[in-house]
Amino acid sequence: MGVMLTNKNWETPYYAHIGDKDKLGNMWSANLHYLNIPIHIGYMMPVSKKISLFMNAGPYxxxxxxxxxxxxxxxxxxxxxxxxFKDYLKRFDCGIGWNRY
Structure with a gap:
């Protein structure tokens, strides 16, 4: 469990509101910043005496x-x-995340 500041960016030649390709050659982009709270459960699997694999997953x-x-x-x-977030996107987000090391 923890708190993370995440950056979710995207860029596309498609007009974001309609989905059609922009005929003028414009690029549309967004730079988004979220505060995420993951609740993950982890498991450490020993591979050898000095090496272990760690995986975790859960909702955020x-x-x-x-x-x-x-x-x-x-x-x-x-x-x-x-x-x-004021004009175009919903402010709240949730989903499932996972990591492996």
Whole structure:
């Protein structure tokens, strides 16, 4: 269990609101920051006397803190939303996560 600050970014040539490819060649991108709280259960499996594998999995809950939504046309960046969670996305997120080491 813990708290993590996570960055979830994406970039696409598709217009995010409709799903059609932008005919002008623009790139749409978002830079999202979430505070995630994972509740994972782990298991350590010994491979040899000095080596072990560790895996954990479980649910997580997250809240969107801040994020920016931009469009890039050539060399010019245009900000569509300073706070993407206010205008475009839901602030809360949940799911299942896992890690292996």
């Amino acid at each position: 809950w997250g809240v969107g803190l801040f994020g920016k939504y931009t469009m890039t046309s050539g060399d010019k960046d245009t900000t569509i939303a300073e706070n993407i």
